Amino acid sequence: MKINAHRFCIAPMMDWTDRNCRAFHRHLSQHALLYTEMVTADAVLHGQRDRLLSFDPIEQPVALQLGGSEPGKLAEAARIGAAYGYSEINLNVGCPSERVQSGAFGACLMREPELVADCLSAMREAVNVPITVKHRLGVDDDQPRDRLFSFIGLLAKAGTTTFIVHARMAWLKGLSPKENRELPPLDYQIVADLKCARPDLEIILNGGLTDLETAQRELARLDGVMVGRAAYHEPALLLSVDARMFGDTKPIRTADEAARDFRPWILQRLTEGAVLHSITRHMLGLFAGRAGAKQWRRVLSEKAPGARGVAAIAIYDEALSAVTARAEMLARG
Numbered sequence: 001m002k003i004n005a006h007r008f009c010i011a012p013m014m015d016w017t018d019r020n021c022r023a024f025h026r027h028l029s030q031h032a033l034l035y036t037e038m039v040t041a042d043a044v045l046h047g048q049r050d051r052l053l054s055f056d057p058i059e060q061p062v063a064l065q066l067g068g069s070e071p072g073k074l075a076e077a078a079r080i081g082a083a084y085g086y087s088e089i090n091l092n093v094g095c096p097s098e099r100v101q102s103g104a105f106g107a108c109l110m111r112e113p114e115l116v117a118d119c120l121s122a123m124r125e126a127v128n129v130p131i132t133v134k135h136r137l138g139v140d141d142d143q144p145r146d147r148l149f150s151f152i153g154l155l156a157k158a159g160t161t162t163f164i165v166h167a168r169m170a171w172l173k174g175l176s177p178k179e180n181r182e183l184p185p186l187d188y189q190i191v192a193d194l195k196c197a198r199p200d201l202e203i204i205l206n207g208g209l210t211d212l213e214t215a216q217r218e219l220a221r222l223d224g225v226m227v228g229r230a231a232y233h234e235p236a237l238l239l240s241v242d243a244r245m246f247g248d249t250k251p252i253r254t255a256d257e258a259a260r261d262f263r264p265w266i267l268q269r270l271t272e273g274a275v276l277h278s279i280t281r282h283m284l285g286l287f288a289g290r291a292g293a294k295q296w297r298r299v300l301s302e303k304a305p306g307a308r309g310v311a312a313i314a315i316y317d318e319a320l321s322a323v324t325a326r327a328e329m330l331a332r333g
Contacts, residue, residue, distance in 0.1 A: 004224065005061055005087070006162065006204050008215070008245040009033040010238075011228035012065040012090070012134075020269070021282040022059045025231065027262050028238035031246045034062040038092045040105075041068035041077035053084045058265075063088035065134070067095065069105040069115060071122035082127040089123060091116070093135040096170040096180040107170035110139050113151045117158035124159060134164040134206070137187060139172055145190055152194065152201070162202040164226055165191045181229075192221045212237060212244055219245070233285045255286050259320055267313050276312040277304040280319075292323030 010017070010025055012035035017025075022034045039052050044066070055062060064086040068074045078089045093116055095106035109116050116133070123131045133155065138147030152163055168184040175183060186208045195203040204224035209215050215225040231238055236255045242248035253261070266279055280300045287293035299319035307315050 005033050006164075006202060006224035007031075007219070008241055009164070009204060009206075009224060009226040010035065010231050011206060011226050012036060012038055012092070013228055013232060014038060016232055016282070018278075018282075019055050019059070020274070020279045021232075022062060023056050023265060024262065024279070024282050025235065025238060026059050027265065028235055028258055029241040031242050031248065032238065033088075034059055035090065036062065036064050036086075038065045038067045038095065039077075041066055041070065041073040044077040044080055045073060049080065049084075053081060053086075055084070055086075057085075060085075061087040063090050063132070065090040065092055066123075067092045067105050069109060069112075069119065071118045074119050075122040075126040078123040078131070079126045082129050086129065088130045088132055089127060090132045090134055090164070091120060091123065093133055094166050094170065095177070096136075096139075096172055096175070097177045107136050107139055108172060110135060110142075110147060110151055110170075113154045116151075117155050117160070120155060120160050121158055130162060131160070132162040132164060133160055134166065136166050136168060136170040137190060139170045142169065144169055144187065145193075148190065148194060149197065152198065156198065156201055161200075162204070164204040164206055165194070167191050167205060167207040188218060192218075195222050212240065216244060232282070234288045235283070235286050236288065255290065256320075256323065259283075259286060259323075263313070263316065266316060267310065270308070270310050270312055273308070275305075276307040276315060280304045280316065287323055290323070292326035295319070295322035295326050298322075 010032055014037050017035060017037050025034060043052060064081040066074060066077050066089060081089050092106055093109045120131055120133060137144040167186050167188050170180055171184055188205060191203060191205050202223045204226055205218050205222050206226035209225055209227045210230040215227060218225055239258060240252050243252055269279055284297050284300060287296050296319050299322055303315045
């Protein structure tokens with residue numbers, strides 16, 4: 001079965017989509033395209049590369065998201081990322097935080113499309129893996145249709161073919177990053193109009209997608225969808241992604257089965273020195289809305305922090321047993 005890599009993606013999320021989170025998400029969906037947290041080009045060039053870039057082969061396909069605005073540095077960072085084995089390198093032109101703005105990258109770069117084109121061109125010349133860009137509709141007082149269409153037109157003319165569009169404006173002054181994810185209104189229609197105007201380009205929709213029904217509806221008029229916080233807070237929705245989005249015929253597992261199946265991977269990470277909490281913090285929402293969810297969260301929240309070594313797996317087992325016990329109690333009435 002040929003898989004369109006961008007048909008269903010899980011968004012890059014700072015402090016969340018680290019290697020432990022991605023391995024968990026991959027365990028829930030074999031076909032979703034995963035993204036790292038944003039890593040700045042300077043961090044790749046001068047930081048602890050293994051800590052920043054290492055990942056487990058089971059995560060593939062996985063893309064590296066870079067932040068920066070200097071073509072030479074981005075090209076070298078892309079080259080390093082490709083050597084680590086990432087299947088795609090993505091440029092962040094959507095983050096609205098003041099810290100990112102102070103580094104002259106993120107959403108503020110939408111005002112400098114020529115510079116973005118130069119960055120993407122330099123990255124493409126440096127590597128053989130796909131180079132993509134994630135961005136907003138526009139910034140501040142832009143007319144979104146004018147900004148979006150002209151921005152993409154210039155980048156496409158320079159050779160970029162895949163665009164991940166967060167269907168909100170970025171308001172760079174007066175709103176926090178969290179508010180920028182919630183307050184600027186969503187406009188899916190303008191993204192669909194873009195696809196109609198540019199059928200030659202791959203257009204992926206991001207922003208406010210909270211359920212698979214909405215994602216499937218938007219897939220009828222776009223090339224792909226990217227889900228973020230919904231996949232993190234309610235990861236069980238990923239269990240049906242392969243069947244619903246990719247036509248995979250394998251049986252859909254329950255959250256209980258997925259949690260048990262993930263246990264060997266957790267145990268392996270514990271033997272490598274990982275702290276249990278660094279893994280299970282990404283799993284707290286697995287049983288959201290289910291009997292036993294509160295007990296699952298309580299055990300992991302109270303006992304996993306600081307727990308190390310293979311003995312820590314007993315805490316995970318306790319949490320899973322608490323879910324089962326609560327569900328069985330309610331079933332008995």
